[in-house]
Amino acid sequence: MYKKWMALAVAAIVPLSMLPGQAPAQTPTPTPTPIPVVASFSILGDLVTEVGGDRVAVSTLVGRDSDAHVFQPAPKDVKTVASARVLVINGLGFDGWMNRLASTGGAGAGRIVVEASQGLAGRPQAAEKAGHDHGGHSHGHGHKKGHDHGPVDPHAWQDPRNVVTYVRNIAAGLTRADPAGAAYYAQRATAYTARLTELDGWAAQRIAQVPPAKRKVITSHDAFGYFAARYGITMVAVAGVSTNADAGARDMADIIRLIRRENVKALFLENIANPRLIEQIASETGAQVGGSLYSDALSATGGPAPTYLAMMRHNVETLVAGMQRN
Ligand SMILES: [Zn+2]
Secondary structure (H helix, E strand, O other): OHHHHHHHHHHHHHHHHHOOOOOOOOOOOOOOOOEEEEEEEHHHHHHHHHHHHHHEEEEEEEOOOOOHHHOOOOHHHHHHHHOOOEEEEOOOOOOHHHHHHHHHOOOOOOOEEEEOOOOOOOOEOOOOOOOOOOOOOOOOOOOOOOOOOOOEOOOHHHOHHHHHHHHHHHHHHHHHHOHHHHHHHHHHHHHHHHHHHHHHHHHHHHHHOOOHHHOEEEEOOOOOHHHHHHHOOEEEEOOOOOOOOOHHHOOHHHHHHHHHHHOOOEEEEEOOOOOHHHHHHHHHHOOEEEEEEOOOOOOOOOOOOOOHHHHHHHHHHHHHHHHOOO
8 A cells, every 4th residue: 555655656746847848846046156255254254154155255354263353454355355245344343454454445336344243232341350450441551552442342252142143144244245145044044043042052051060159260361251241150361352452451460369369270271362371370370271262263174163153162161171170
């Protein structure tokens, strides 16, 4: 009975598509020429690739393991930006050099600029921590060269819920540049948003396994404010929200006092920051360096953080392992 039914079903399907003179069931869609998109840094480049798929050709100005805070555009970057149909920037004062590049990079007629963080309020830059006494002036000691952060912390991507907004803005920008791809971008954005929601739930659950009193961490620069607020971690950074604000931004003696007082053993390096200060703190306090976090850039493709999702999972696992030792 089963075999007979199958045979009937197959017989009913096959001849339809074989009939001469009938249009094939599926008209092959011509592959569109990918639209050139330039993202300011590697994490955004990954998000644009996730949303844009085969319809976009993504270039990234600040590459993997590289520091966007101190980026100096080269003449070739002006050309790359000039050839872009869509520019994707973080905003919140992180990549202001991109706006300057865009305005010098040729006519720019019809070029679409997407500010991925648009619509997010942005956290205020953390006030001084660690009992610091510089009267709220976060970058004293004359360390002001090239520092153009506003009063807002730009590292919004460190909370996956914010990246849902990034993805929505990227999909909207790509759709404006390429209306024929609207359904394609919407479908990919929806699928990726589901993965972000899954990541966020997993991270919250993983970190909840660490007792609240142990959720204290020392990092190189102040890149994890959104992450810390989302998952209930106290993070103290040696430098300010820019890697450009060097050791003077926080007093080393204050940091060391805090580590001793709070008995913090979880110290972390960052892929884009100089390891020297963290290593110095480790040797003076006996705290252990718990590995590298990826704050503002992805790792190389063969590394532990080649995509945004992999980066966040790596950071969570590394932090949890380090905090368990507190
Ligand atoms: Zn940063």
